Amino acid sequence: MNKNDSRNKVAIERHSADLQELVEGLFQCCQERMHYQSERFGLPEAEMRCLLHFHGERYLTAKGLAGRMNVAKSRVTTLVDGLLRKNLLEKSDDPEDSRVKLLKLTADGERLVAQILELRRLLHLKVVEEFPPEQRAQLLNTLSQLRRAMEAVRELFV
Numbered sequence: 001m002n003k004n005d006s007r008n009k010v011a012i013e014r015h016s017a018d019l020q021e022l023v024e025g026l027f028q029c030c031q032e033r034m035h036y037q038s039e040r041f042g043l044p045e046a047e048m049r050c051l052l053h054f055h056g057e058r059y060l061t062a063k064g065l066a067g068r069m070n071v072a073k074s075r076v077t078t079l080v081d082g083l084l085r086k087n088l089l090e091k092s093d094d095p096e097d098s099r100v101k102l103l104k105l106t107a108d109g110e111r112l113v114a115q116i117l118e119l120r121r122l123l124h125l126k127v128v129e130e131f132p133p134e135q136r137a138q139l140l141n142t143l144s145q146l147r148r149a150m151e152a153v154r155e156l157f158v
Contacts, residue, residue: 033123041116043086048116050079051088051105055113059102061094088112 038045053068054060060068066076080103083089088109094100105113131139 037116037119040119041112043112044082047079047082047086050076051083051109051113052116054089054103054105054109055117057104059104061100061102065103083109 034045034048038048041048043051050065050069053065062073062076062080065080066073069076080089080091084091086108087106089103090106091101091103094102128136
């Protein structure tokens with residue numbers, strides 16, 4: 001191994017460690033944001049995430065929701081039961097198959113989802129405003145590249 005290869009390897013290792021630290025820090029910020037939202041709206045984080053899957057959807061089934069959330073149907077049943085008790089979701093029979101139950105947001109659920117989405121919009125707006133206008137497009141492009149790279153690497157391990 002020549003000197004340049006050795007330096008490149010050291011630089012890649014250092015950059016990898018820096019990336020790990022940054023990603024873990026971003027993840028921590030995201031967890032803190034979820035905790036803040038959970039407290040602000042008086043919902044457990046899992047119920048809030050579940051509720052947000054209904055945005056833009058007329059109906060979902062427990063099975064479809066479990067697939068979206070990547071959790072067991074029994075876990076979704078627990079979450080849905082809590083949201084039904086809080087009058088944020090309602091359940092009805094599927095007109096084509098009465099064995100299937102359709103879930104949809106109630107008016108209260110729609111209002112809550114709108115409030116959560118508005119808070120998220122404002123939080124992200126504040127983050128973007130932390131960057132000078134001339135750096136914003138580059139930031140978004142770089143984050144998009146990072147996401148694609150992370151998805152590509154994830155595919156190697158699935």
